[in-house]
Amino acid sequence: xxxxxxxxxxxxxxxxxxxxxxxxxxxxxxxxxxxxxxxxxxxxxxxxxxxxxxxxxxxxxxxxxxxxxxxxxxxxxxxxxxxxxxxxxxxxxxxxxxxxxxxxxxxxxxx
Amino acid sequence: xxxxxxxxxxxxxxxxxxxxxxxxxxxxxxxxxxxxxxxxxxxxxxxxxxxxxxxxxxxxxxxxxxxxxxxxxxxxxxxxxxxxxxxxxxxxxxxxxxxxxxxxxxxxxxxxxxxxxxxxxxxxxxxxxxxxxxxxxxxxxxxxxxxxxxxxxxxxxxxxxxxxxxxxxxxxxxxxxxxxxxx
Numbered sequence: 503x504x505x506x507x508x509x510x511x512x513x514x515x516x517x518x519x520x521x522x523x524x525x526x527x528x529x530x531x532x533x534x535x536x537x538x539x540x541x542x543x544x545x546x547x548x549x550x551x552x553x554x555x556x557x558x559x560x561x562x563x564x565x566x567x568x569x570x571x572x573x574x575x576x577x578x579x580x581x582x583x584x585x586x587x588x589x590x591x592x593x594x595x596x597x598x599x600x601x602x603x604x605x606x607x608x609x610x611x612x613x
Numbered sequence: 614x615x616x617x618x619x620x621x622x623x624x625x626x627x628x629x630x631x632x633x634x635x636x637x638x639x640x641x642x643x644x645x646x647x648x649x650x651x652x653x654x655x656x657x658x659x660x661x662x663x664x665x666x667x668x669x670x671x672x673x674x675x676x677x678x679x680x681x682x683x684x685x686x687x688x689x690x691x692x693x694x695x696x697x698x699x700x701x702x703x704x705x706x707x708x709x710x711x712x713x714x715x716x717x718x719x720x721x722x723x724x725x726x727x728x729x730x731x732x733x734x735x736x737x738x739x740x741x742x743x744x745x746x747x748x749x750x751x752x753x754x755x756x757x758x759x760x761x762x763x764x765x766x767x768x769x770x771x772x773x774x775x776x777x778x779x780x781x782x783x784x785x786x787x788x789x790x791x792x793x794x795x796x
Binding site: 546549550551553565566567587588589590591593595599602603604 | 654657658660661662663744749753774777778781782785786788789790
């Protein structure tokens with residue numbers, strides 16, 4: 503029987519590494535183009551909710567669910583329990599996706 | 614027999630249809646909650662890919678299932694029991710209690726928001742715990758009702774990114790607080 507090998511999907515970093523990069527960038531913001539841009543909307547909509555969106559091309563190839571899990575993990579490290587309670591939306595978007603969702607951002611900017 | 618017919622008939626012999634498979638599974642609270650979670654993420658994938666209308670359509674169903682499963686849990690339906698045995702008669706009886714709600718259809722989010730508040734009250738489990746309140750449940754349900762209804766599928770997609778943002782925001786709020794609705 504021939505050997506069928508599905509090569510491991512190329513991923514620059516694993517989930518925990520991605521989370522660490524986000525946490526580091528959140529605590530020590532830079533303007534480097536390949537670093538994640540963290541958009542925090544603390545008064546989203548009518549419910550006083552907080553939305554956290556991380557715009558980063560490293561998300562390529564990951565599902566929204568996987569990305570959201572990593573963003574929430576980062577939120578848990580950076581935010582207080584009180585702040586965390588208000589986070590209703592945690593998303594990871596590539597730059598193209600962020601443009602499609604009309605999310606206002608630019609590198610280095612924190613909303 | 615055409616090649617396509619041959620393939621289809623072979624498939625029928627080999628495995629049950631999707632309908633047969635799904636209809637064999639009882640629609641329990643657990644099944645609804647799992648389906649809601651799945652539909653939410655699929656909806657988000659569609660939205661992010663620019664398929665706004667399709668994304669909204671799935672997210673609306675996700676919220677509907679979270680609200681209905683919360684009602685079922687308040688009515689003490691066990692996670693492994695059929696939800697409709699309990700929910701269907703309650704829906705038929707209680708929907709008359711809300712004269713101001715115009716859309717009393719079985720998928721009306723506005724009505725189900727009211728039903729959730731009412732059933733929680735009747736169940737005697739006390740007020741919602743902060744930051745959820747009866748007002749916020751009603752407001753969120755009404756807002757989503759303005760952007761989602763089952764028959765929207767008969768229209769071509771004309772949703773804007775603002776519609777998407779609104780639906781996504783409300784759906785994310787429901788997802789976050791789904792346990793607070795019945796606990």
